Amino acid sequence: MKKTHILLVLFAVVSMAGIMGFVLNKDATANGTTFDPRVEKLLAQMTLEEKIGQMTLYTTDWGSTGPTIREGYKNDIRKGNCGALFNSHTTAFTRELQRIAVEETRLHIPLIFGYDVIHGYKTIFPIPLGEAASWDLAAIEKSARVAGTEASAAGLHWTFAPMVDVSRDPRWGRVMEGAGEDTWLGCRIAEARVRGFQGKGIGQTDAVMACVKHYAGYGAGTAGRDYNTVDMSERFFRDYYLPPYEAAVKAGAATVMTSFNDYDGVPATGNKYLLTDILRNEWGFKGFVVTDYTSINEMVLHGVVANEKEAGELAVNAGVDMDMQSAAYQRFLAQSVKEGKVPMQAIDDAVRRILQAKFDLGLFDDPYKFCDTDREKKTILSAEHRAAARDVSRKSIVLLKNERNVLPLNRNQKVALIGPLADNKTELIGNWCAAGNFNDCVSLREGLRSAGIQTTYAKGCELDGHDKSGFAEAVKIAKAADVIVVAIGEKAQMSGEAASRTELNLPGVQEELVQELAGTGKPVVVVLMNGRPLVFPQLIGSASAILEAWWLGTETGNALTDVLLGEYNPSGKLPMSFPRSVGQVPVFYNEKSTGRPYDPNSKWTTQYIDSPNSPQYPFGFGLSYTTFEYDEPKVNRTTFKKGQTLQVLVNVKNTGSRDGEEVVQLYIRDLIGSVTRPVKELKGFQKVMIPAGQSKEIRFTITDQELSFYRRDMSFGSEPGDFDLMIGGNSAELKSVRVTMTE
Numbered sequence: 001m002k003k004t005h006i007l008l009v010l011f012a013v014v015s016m017a018g019i020m021g022f023v024l025n026k027d028a029t030a031n032g033t034t035f036d037p038r039v040e041k042l043l044a045q046m047t048l049e050e051k052i053g054q055m056t057l058y059t060t061d062w063g064s065t066g067p068t069i070r071e072g073y074k075n076d077i078r079k080g081n082c083g084a085l086f087n088s089h090t091t092a093f094t095r096e097l098q099r100i101a102v103e104e105t106r107l108h109i110p111l112i113f114g115y116d117v118i119h120g121y122k123t124i125f126p127i128p129l130g131e132a133a134s135w136d137l138a139a140i141e142k143s144a145r146v147a148g149t150e151a152s153a154a155g156l157h158w159t160f161a162p163m164v165d166v167s168r169d170p171r172w173g174r175v176m177e178g179a180g181e182d183t184w185l186g187c188r189i190a191e192a193r194v195r196g197f198q199g200k201g202i203g204q205t206d207a208v209m210a211c212v213k214h215y216a217g218y219g220a221g222t223a224g225r226d227y228n229t230v231d232m233s234e235r236f237f238r239d240y241y242l243p244p245y246e247a248a249v250k251a252g253a254a255t256v257m258t259s260f261n262d263y264d265g266v267p268a269t270g271n272k273y274l275l276t277d278i279l280r281n282e283w284g285f286k287g288f289v290v291t292d293y294t295s296i297n298e299m300v301l302h303g304v305v306a307n308e309k310e311a312g313e314l315a316v317n318a319g320v321d322m323d324m325q326s327a328a329y330q331r332f333l334a335q336s337v338k339e340g341k342v343p344m345q346a347i348d349d350a351v352r353r354i355l356q357a358k359f360d361l362g363l364f365d366d367p368y369k370f371c372d373t374d375r376e377k378k379t380i381l382s383a384e385h386r387a388a389a390r391d392v393s394r395k396s397i398v399l400l401k402n403e404r405n406v407l408p409l410n411r412n413q414k415v416a417l418i419g420p421l422a423d424n425k426t427e428l429i430g431n432w433c434a435a436g437n438f439n440d441c442v443s444l445r446e447g448l449r450s451a452g453i454q455t456t457y458a459k460g461c462e463l464d465g466h467d468k469s470g471f472a473e474a475v476k477i478a479k480a481a482d483v484i485v486v487a488i489g490e491k492a493q494m495s496g497e498a499a500s501r502t503e504l505n506l507p508g509v510q511e512e513l514v515q516e517l518a519g520t521g522k523p524v525v526v527v528l529m530n531g532r533p534l535v536f537p538q539l540i541g542s543a544s545a546i547l548e549a550w551w552l553g554t555e556t557g558n559a560l561t562d563v564l565l566g567e568y569n570p571s572g573k574l575p576m577s578f579p580r581s582v583g584q585v586p587v588f589y590n591e592k593s594t595g596r597p598y599d600p601n602s603k604w605t606t607q608y609i610d611s612p613n614s615p616q617y618p619f620g621f622g623l624s625y626t627t628f629e630y631d632e633p634k635v636n637r638t639t640f641k642k643g644q645t646l647q648v649l650v651n652v653k654n655t656g657s658r659d660g661e662e663v664v665q666l667y668i669r670d671l672i673g674s675v676t677r678p679v680k681e682l683k684g685f686q687k688v689m690i691p692a693g694q695s696k697e698i699r700f701t702i703t704d705q706e707l708s709f710y711r712r713d714m715s716f717g718s719e720p721g722d723f724d725l726m727i728g729g730n731s732a733e734l735k736s737v738r739v740t741m742t743e
Contacts, residue, residue, distance in 0.1 A: 039352055048334050054355065061087075086114040089155055089156050091376045121156075128189075129175055131396055136392075143389075144161075147197065153206070172219065181589070256289050272318040321350035399546075418486045418487075418517065444561070463491050475519075527547045528547065570623070589619040590731075622730070627655045648727070650727045654691060668702070722740050
């Protein structure tokens with residue numbers, strides 16, 4: 001049987017070689033994009049139905065009992081009516097599906113296999129918002145590199161990540177998938193994740209194609225409600241929401257995914273302005289565009305088309321190459337072409353791009369190159385990958401409070417470990433955890449035990465509900481301890497897609513539990529595990545120390561233990577502002593000034609009567625076990641000409657007794673512009689290690705790019721005038737120097 005299978009594979013590959021031809025003449029070109037000549041040769045042999053098949057993406061039926069696929073889909077593969085599958089992973093499963101495609105079809109065209117590998121495949125890293133809190137681009141790229149390595153070893157070619165949507169509204173559950181509220185930081189993280197997933201290049205057996213999502217504006221849904229409409233000016237869109245998509249595309253992302261929302265009244269999946277005018281014509285994107293799940297069908301409910309046939313026509317004419325799951329293309333597109341409602345050129349261009357991706361992956365040369373079982377076994381959850389996850393996880397933890405230096409813990413202290421997440425594994429990998437298994441996770445209790453810390457344990461309460469019956473036991477062990485560590489937060493499914501919340505408080509009675517524990521008089525260290533900024537006013541007063549730990553993934557317990565014991569000095573900074581109450585939302589650091597800016601001495605200025613304007617914890621905030629002191633920033637010139645570069649220097653001293661990393665942040669304010677400008681904008685940062693008692697001089701270079709924006713006439717560029725350059729450890733505590741740009 002083995003020999004027979006090998007002969008069949010060789011026959012299929014030889015057949016593909018005959019169809020494609022292996023003489024590489026001058027590359028074919030279509031619409032300014034260069035294609036492998038074999039693409040054109042194959043395209044010429046395809047029927048309209050086979051072309052549309054390449055534009056169709058279906059899901060398998062992978063469930064709790066294992067991988068399956070609907071028999072109808074197998075027939076679609078055999079007929080050439082399906083060009084890609086998602087939720088198809090592991091080498092055994094993908095090999096069998098690929099065998100059908102290359103051995104039982106007329107043209108032997110291989111399939112692309114995709115999957116939502118968002119923050120790890122099997123070795124699960126912190127949720128993306130947590131990774132963004134590391135402000136460590138090398139660590140974030142490493143996380144995506146490990147994810148790409150494991151995913152490709154499991155037979156995958158494609159991940160539906162990174163999500164680069166800017167969001168200023170923590171009610172939206174999908175903030176956990178992104179990089180937070182800031183455009184500039186979001187751009188740099190988008191680039192890092194694309195580089196990590198795609199490695200040295202598409203076609204390498206340790207890389208997967210990145211898919212930038214959700215294009216565009218998905219993070220600005222009205223009222224923080226998922227799948228909701230988006231309404232903003234083009235200037236605001238281009239200044240704040242669009243740049244991370246462009247950054248990811250310019251970093252080489254192979255694919256782009258459309259979003260569910262509309263933009264300027266047109267659903268993104270049918271929006272030619274987004275998909276053709278900007279993405280392809282302005283940015284020069286050469287890869288293929290895929291819809292999000294059933295978003296073609298959903299345009300009917302948006303009310304811009306009468307039926308799914310019209311929806312498919314709108315999508316393909318706008319620039320959508322591949323239809324995810326709706327089957328609108330497969331059912332109606334051939335008829336639309338015959339009726340002249342979709343030009344054949346649009347079909348051919350889409351198929352060219354998809355076939356080119358398959359050639360780039362090397363699937364025509366070896367359709368099973370990603371189906372190496374031995375590599376899969378050696379790669380998945382390797383010791384090296386777990387070590388990387390531990391490192392990225394501890395870098396993602398943010399120290400929000402540390403009253404009287406209760407942290408780090410002393411190894412000789414008696415620790416009462418309490419809370420619904422203290423001995424929990426099921427929630428640790430968070431939402432969008434790919435093929436991760438909570439059984440592979442290290443709980444906080446296990447992490448402390450492995451470090452030799454003796455603890456007493458009580459659950460105290462559940463993550464939600466109103467049951468307080470466990471309070472008494474928790475208080476009892478707390479009274480007998482030197483210090484209390486309480487782990488609380490959200491369930492994994494409380495954040496993520498379709499998980500918007502109207503309240504941002506801790507669920508259930510968890511905050512009441514902390515208050516009861518604080519009543520013992522013992523120091524209380526709170527470890528928060530959650531997927532979004534939360535509101536916890538009572539906790540701030542009750543807790544001695546607070547660690548924002550997000551969902552850290554496989555190495556949660558070890559990473560937290562490293563931080564709790566001071567083996568790692570926390571260095572994370574918030575990528576999103578934490579509000580004082582949900583009534584402040586959206587709250588973000590780079591707001592614009594108004595004609596009546598806030599004045600605490602005047603009622604008639606922009607403010608609340610029941611709360612400060614400022615967030616509880618500002619963007620960029622995070623403490624350390626040491627302290628840092630900033631000198632006044634200096635510049636190499638206070639007046640410079642447009643187009644010249646400017647050097648900004650600041651001396652930062654570690655004034656504490658421990659070595660520590662500091663994220664030195666640079667903000668800019670354009671004081672007078674042709675249109676209103678934000679009170680500050682992040683334009684640079686450096687994460688530096690500074691030994692205790694020592695200083696480092698940090699240097700930033702300002703170019704015209706950092707000073708540019710969409711001006712009154714919608715041209716992009718800078719304007720002469722005065723600028724404040726501000727440097728500090730977070731967006732609220734900054735020292736500044738003023739400079740002037742001349743013509």
